[in-house]
Each structure stands twice: as C-alpha cells, then as structure tokens.
C-alpha cells in the first residue's frame with residue numbers, strides 16, 4: 001500500500017514510518033519538521049495538495065498538538081491542529097477515496113467510570129487537549145463515514161521522543177529521590193507495539209473506533225518504579241498525589257484519574273495481542289542508547 005503519514009517526525013511517526021517500510025509499504029513521510037515532505041495540516045490548501053499529489057491508499061494521521069498543559073493555556077492553538085487539521089485530512093481523504101487512520105487518546109474520557117473503558121463508553125474530556133482530540137474524532141467520523149479508523153492510545157513512549165521513561169531515567173540519575181503521581185492509573189504503551197497494530201488495522205480494515213494500548217494498567221508511580229528497577233538504579237521513587245504534582249510543577253490540566261482502556265474491538269476481531277506493559281517497557285529499555 002501507499003501510506004501518507006502526518007507528523008512523521010514525531011515519537012510515533014518515526015517508528016511507524018520505519019515499520020511501514022519494513023512491511024513493504026511505500027511511505028510518504030510528512031511533517032512541519034525539517035527533513036520531511038512539508039505539510040502543515042492546519043493549512044487546507046497544503047493538506048489537499050499533499051493528498052492529491054501522493055494519492056495514498058491510506059493516511060495515518062499522527063500530527064497533533066500533544067502539549068497537554070499548553071492546550072490549557074492556548075486552547076485555540078490545540079483545536080486548530082487537533083480538530084481543524086484532522087478535518088482537513090479527513091476531507092482530503094474523502095476526495096481521493098483514501099482510508100484515514102486518526103490516532104486519538106484516553107484523554108477523551110473523564111476517568112470516573114471506575115473500570116477500564118471500552119470503545120462503547122461515552123466520552124467526556126476534562127481538558128482542552130482531550131476535548132480538541134475528541135473534536136478531531138467527531139470531525140473524522142462525520143467527514144469520512146465508512147473510510148476511517150480511530151485508534152485511541154495512552155501513555156505513549158518510544159525511543160524517538162520526549163516521554164515519561166526518559167524523564168524518570170534522567171531524574172533518577174540526578175535527584176536523591178523521584179516524586180511521582182500515584183493516584184492516576186492508565187495503560188503505558190510502547191510506540192513499537194502501537195505502530196505494529198495500526199499497520200495491522202490498515203492492512204485488514206474494518207472502519208470504526210479501536211482502543212490500542214499496552215495490556216494491563218498501573219499508576220505513574222508503579223510505572224516509574226518498574227523503570228528505575230529495570231534500569232538497575234537504586235534511587236527511591238516516592239508517591240505524590242496529582243494535586244501535589246499540579247502545584248509543584250504549575251500544571252493547569254485536570255487529567256483522568258483512572259483511564260485504563262479495554263481493547264474490546266480488537267478482542268472481538270481476534271486481533272488483540274498487545275503485550276503486557278512490563279514486557280514492552282523491558283523491550284524499550286533494551287533499545288535505549290546507553
């Protein structure tokens with residue numbers, strides 16, 4: 001297949017492009033970053049021109065405003081990229097009959113269900129990042145009925161990006177102890193596992209909404225402790241609350257307290273082989289340059 005990737009220079013996009021190529025697909029790697037086919041998804045004309053020129057069979061739309069606190073400070077900026085940009089990509093896909101896969105987030109949920117979320121649960125984002133991504137979901141569904149896949153993921157980390165495991169490893173080397181939030185629970189997801197599953201989904205598409213996250217769930221505190229231990233460091237990890245974190249680090253964002261995701265659509269299709277988060281984290285640490 002010919003696949004156009006947006007946000008190809010980002011954490012997920014980098015692994016995804018490599019994995020697509022390894023599986024024999026032709027890739028058009030676009031981004032606003034240097035070194036890629038230039039494409040700013042907020043520019044309608046550019047979005048349509050890129051898709052008309054490439055004529056891809058599928059678009060994997062990874063480009064996003066991913067700065068969660070920044071979205072609280074500048075909601076319009078977040079909506080411009082996550083809602084308008086996704087609308088453009090879906091409309092361009094509609095014109096060229098391409099399949100569009102939109103990567104979304106567990107932040108579309110409020111975290112108050114008390115059990116893992118399925119694809120059939122109602123959304124209720126708490127902040128502007130989640131709301132702008134949810135607006136993107138709706139625009140994709142409306143603009144491209146029958147030709148879209150929405151893949152919600154969570155707590156993403158990969159070799160090619162700024163992420164939680166890197167931050168914890170750095171802090172554990174610098175500080176006498178590392179304070180980490182213990183009252184937020186979710187599904188850590190390695191970009192390599194996500195990327196493999198996104199490609200499975202475009203190769204055998206059944207349009208609709210999917211949860212694609214690492215198996216099992218934990219708190220940020222559990223995740224940090226596991227990272228520090230697996231890296232052979234002795235630095236203590238100490239639990240703090242989300243409220244303490246917000247005060248200490250001046251974070252304006254209310255995050256879902258409990259957003260594990262059940263991969264019910266993948267389960268029903270017999271496609272759920274996402275590895276447990278502990279296994280994926282060990283694989284990630286083995287890939288991190290020493």
Ligand SMILES: NC(=O)c1ccc[n+]([C@@H]2O[C@H](COP(=O)([O-])OP(=O)(O)OC[C@H]3O[C@@H](n4cnc5c(N)ncnc54)[C@H](OP(=O)(O)O)[C@@H]3O)[C@@H](O)[C@H]2O)c1
Pocket residue numbers: 006007008009010011012013031032033039040041042061062063064065066081085103104105106133153154155156157161
């Ligand atoms: N990271 C997570 O924990 C997480 C969790 C759930 C879902 N997701 C979703 O997963 C997807 C990939 O996330 P990621 O962590 O790989 O993100 P990322 O590393 O921030 O990559 C996003 C890429 O999109 C680019 N971009 C930003 N604005 C753009 C625009 N207007 N036009 C074109 N490209 C633009 C970014 O460039 P610059 O960086 O130079 O702006 C970057 O290269 C996103 O849809 C995100 O919402 C992420």
